[in-house]
Amino acid sequence: MTVFTFVAKAGDISRIARIERAGRDGEGLLTGFQRPQIAAHIREIRDYLEKPSAILPNPIVVAFLGRAHLEPPARPGAASRRLVIDVTDGPPGWIVDGQQRFTALAGLHGRDFEVLVSGFLCDTEEELQRQFILINNTRPLPKALVYELLPQVGDLPPRMSNRSQAALLTEALNYRTGSALKGLIKQQTNPKGVIRDTVLQRVIMNSLSDGALRLYAGDDALLLDKGVGLISEYWHAVRTVFAADWDNKTPKDSRLIHGTGIVALGYVMDYLNGVTGAETRDEFAKGLRLLRGKTAWSDGEWDFGSERRRWNGLQNVPADVRQLTFYLLQVIKTELAAQARAA
Amino acid sequence: MRFIFADSLDTIDPGYDFLADRNGAGRTIHRDDQYPHEFLDDAPYDGILVSRGIVGDARHPGKYSEAQLMRFRREGARRFLRYPETRFPGSMMMGDCGAFTYRNLPAPPYSAEDTAEFYADGGFTHGCSPDHLIFDFDEPGADRSITDVPEDVRNRYEITLQNAAEFYHAGSRLGGGFTPMGVIQGWSTASMADAARSLADMGYDYLAIGGTVPLKIDQIRRVLAAMRNALPSRVRLHLLGFGKIEELSALEEFGVTSFDTTSPLLRAFKDAKKNYWMRTPSGDLSYYTAIRIPQATENNKLKQKALEGSLNQEDARLLEDAALKGVRAYAAGGATLEQGLDAVMDYWAALNWDEEVSPSRRADAAAKQRKVYADTLTDRPWEHCGCRVCREAGVEALIFRTSNRNKRRGIHNLHVFHTHLSEFRQP
Numbered sequence: 139m140t141v142f143t144f145v146a147k148a149g150d151i152s153r154i155a156r157i158e159r160a161g162r163d164g165e166g167l168l169t170g171f172q173r174p175q176i177a178a179h180i181r182e183i184r185d186y187l188e189k190p191s192a193i194l195p196n197p198i199v200v201a202f203l204g205r206a207h208l209e210p211p212a213r214p215g216a217a218s219r220r221l222v223i224d225v226t227d228g229p230p231g232w233i234v235d236g237q238q239r240f241t242a243l244a245g246l247h248g249r250d251f252e253v254l255v256s257g258f259l260c261d262t263e264e265e266l267q268r269q270f271i272l273i274n275n276t277r278p279l280p281k282a283l284v285y286e287l288l289p290q291v292g293d294l295p296p297r298m299s300n301r302s303q304a305a306l307l308t309e310a311l312n313y314r315t316g317s318a319l320k321g322l323i324k325q326q327t328n329p330k331g332v333i334r335d336t337v338l339q340r341v342i343m344n345s346l347s348d349g350a351l352r353l354y355a356g357d358d359a360l361l362l363d364k365g366v367g368l369i370s371e372y373w374h375a376v377r378t379v380f381a382a383d384w385d386n387k388t389p390k391d392s393r394l395i396h397g398t399g400i401v402a403l404g405y406v407m408d409y410l411n412g413v414t415g416a417e418t419r420d421e422f423a424k425g426l427r428l429l430r431g432k433t434a435w436s437d438g439e440w441d442f443g444s445e446r447r448r449w450n451g452l453q454n455v456p457a458d459v460r461q462l463t464f465y466l467l468q469v470i471k472t473e474l475a476a477q478a479r480a481a
Numbered sequence: 482m483r484f485i486f487a488d489s490l491d492t493i494d495p496g497y498d499f500l501a502d503r504n505g506a507g508r509t510i511h512r513d514d515q516y517p518h519e520f521l522d523d524a525p526y527d528g529i530l531v532s533r534g535i536v537g538d539a540r541h542p543g544k545y546s547e548a549q550l551m552r553f554r555r556e557g558a559r560r561f562l563r564y565p566e567t568r569f570p571g572s573m574m575m576g577d578c579g580a581f582t583y584r585n586l587p588a589p590p591y592s593a594e595d596t597a598e599f600y601a602d603g604g605f606t607h608g609c610s611p612d613h614l615i616f617d618f619d620e621p622g623a624d625r626s627i628t629d630v631p632e633d634v635r636n637r638y639e640i641t642l643q644n645a646a647e648f649y650h651a652g653s654r655l656g657g658g659f660t661p662m663g664v665i666q667g668w669s670t671a672s673m674a675d676a677a678r679s680l681a682d683m684g685y686d687y688l689a690i691g692g693t694v695p696l697k698i699d700q701i702r703r704v705l706a707a708m709r710n711a712l713p714s715r716v717r718l719h720l721l722g723f724g725k726i727e728e729l730s731a732l733e734e735f736g737v738t739s740f741d742t743t744s745p746l747l748r749a750f751k752d753a754k755k756n757y758w759m760r761t762p763s764g765d766l767s768y769y770t771a772i773r774i775p776q777a778t779e780n781n782k783l784k785q786k787a788l789e790g791s792l793n794q795e796d797a798r799l800l801e802d803a804a805l806k807g808v809r810a811y812a813a814g815g816a817t818l819e820q821g822l823d824a825v826m827d828y829w830a831a832l833n834w835d836e837e838v839s840p841s842r843r844a845d846a847a848a849k850q851r852k853v854y855a856d857t858l859t860d861r862p863w864e865h866c867g868c869r870v871c872r873e874a875g876v877e878a879l880i881f882r883t884s885n886r887n888k889r890r891g892i893h894n895l896h897v898f899h900t901h902l903s904e905f906r907q908p
Binding site: 157159160161162163169170174175176177180181241245343344345347348349352355356405408409412413456457459460461463464465467 | 503507509510511512537538539540542546547548549550551552554555556776778779784787788789790791794795798
């Protein structure tokens with residue numbers, strides 16, 4: 139099979155190649171192979187391409203099945219050859235890879251990108267389909283690794299920048315001297331950690347959107363200073379107040395280290411900060427001590443009033459997280475009200 | 482008569498970019514979005530109703546995200562909705578359980594105690610007892626007695642009254658700033674009147690009538706008449722989920738103190754035809770039909786066609802683009818009405834292509850649709866409304882497309898309805 143590469147603009151590509159999506163004809167026979175456009179994906183690419191710094195290094199792959207040929211080299215041994223395409227009956231080529239990029243390019247106003255095109259001539263439709271499957275069947279990077287890389291890069295789509303801030307704080311908490319969570323967060327590059335990075339990122343994202351960190355959202359410097367400080371102070375308090383359920387425990391033998399406990403306690407942090415104004419480990423510990431004797435992190439049972447749950451009966455699913463959070467906040471609220479009455 | 486808006490996170494992004502069809506740069510959900518009372522110059526309602534079913538709780542997810550739910554319970558309804566008493570003096574902040582969300586359960590998932598807790602956390606001024614919907618409704622003269630109705634109906638009736646009795650006590654602990662409201666459910670005017678009397682005897686002086694959503698206006702009138710006969714005049718009445726908002730006079734006649742509805746907002750995108758409201762010089766509500774130009778690559782119907790391979794997305798995008806440009810050019814005076822309509826109808830034809838229908842039927846449908854759209858475009862109603870939606874969005878508010886346009890049109894409808902109600906209220 140012959141493979142070649144050249145440079146073209148989106149307008150030129152649309153004259154020689156089309157996107158043929160998978161579908162059925164009248165007899166139920168399969169035609170084409172591409173999936174439909176993914177609007178959000180295309181918009182992200184277009185947003186990126188509109189930036190002055192944008193580059194598009196990976197090529198659009200186009201296949202030809204007839205109606206295109208390479209002319210013999212002009213002189214023996216020449217590296218480049220002329221590609222001749224017959225477009226009298228419309229574009230004869232198929233876009234095999236890069237349809238979303240190509241669509242984004244086509245919708246771009248005011249900027250004419252030159253992109254690399256990798257082309258190949260194939261003999262049969264089967265060969266074409268095979269190439270399509272092979273090219274498009276790659277495995278994406280593990281999410282956790284992508285998240286870990288995020289803080290290193292700026293200028294990302296908004297979908298990633300929320301996660302990026304959370305990843306930035308998680309990294310700081312895992313490696314900064316004096317952090318309550320130093321070395322404890324399990325990341326791709328720290329496999330011996332016990333608290334999952336994605337769980338802690340959830341706590342941080344919740345707090346960024348609706349909790350204590352809302353004040354600092356949007357300002358990385360402030361987040362890295364005050365934000366990391368606040369979270370670290372809080373988990374210092376958690377470690378102290380619930381030492382028996384924390385020290386040398388893993389998610390398997392304590393729900394305190396487990397996704398359910400971490401996320402629920404994240405809401406407790408937002409509550410104590412929002413309602414009692416707590417910011418330091420002592421202030422947080424004062425609030426957390428109201429929970430003493432009412433928890434079952436690593437043995438016994440939770441008494442949720444309407445039902446009882448064994449300590450390890452709690453799973454990291456939204457319903458259990460909400461149940462546990464409501465319970466913890468209820469205990470704190472009741473105790474705070476009792477204190478207020480006594481005072 | 483007070484109009485309470487039943488909210489379910491009905492916000493818009495004020496920085497939404499209509500030409501690029503996307504949110505403003507750097508927009509953060511909820512923080513940068515605005516509620517109708519924030520977006521318009523004046524709040525288009527006299528209070529807000531928030532349902533527990535929408536907010537969600539430990540065992541039942543609502544429409545709020547988990548983090549929003551926690552914030553709502555921590556900060557209270559007024560802060561969450563940015564609806565402070567200081568800026569909206571005398572406004573009601575009303576809660577209910579959202580009985581429709583648990584209509585299929587044998588009993589409400591909420592108790593009187595935890596409902597009072599919800600109202601306390603939310604800082605509500607008014608809150609309904611936890612009721613259970615009854616869907617039966619007897620015709621006049623065919624009233625069944627409590628022994629004649631199915632067990633399920635009887636259970637729902639008794640649960641509603643029992644909860645109200647418990648809730649009156651639980652609610653009284655919330656202090657003087659809170660008014661508990663007893664909810665009436667029943668299968669007939671007589672059973673509802675009995676329920677109302679029982680609630681008044683428990684001590685309630687503000688009652689909410691539930692289960693009227695499926696009722697016709699003459700049925701609602703009979704219910705209201707029965708209430709007034711059964712109750713001392715000091716007892717105030719609220720009508721829950723009042724959808725027949727063209728029939729305000731019925732409420733006025735029977736001295737209804739307040740009602741809640743989402744209709745003006747919802748009809749902007751749930752009603753196929755009457756989705757942009759206006760008030761005629763004679764003081765009636767009338768309607769225009771917004772022009773549908775769905776997003777070619779995001780609309781579910783079109784996505785399905787693309788999956789089957791029956792729609793070429795590149796072609797659809799060109800038609801979509803031409804339709805948008807056509808309407809905008811017409812609005813700006815750069816195209817004739819016919820040019821604008823041609824572009825809209827070309828896209829319409831691609832969207833509504835259906836092999837089953839005969840060509841002549843298709844042509845009839847297209848002609849009808851063209852006429853409806855011509856009425857909207859000819860009258861240019863967006864130029865005759867002074868609300869912020871129409872001032873800023875102009876013809877975009879008349880395009881049926883994406884939540885930001887559709888909800889803006891809903892907010893315009895709220896403005897029109899509230900104006901209509903205020904004028905109506907003056908003798």
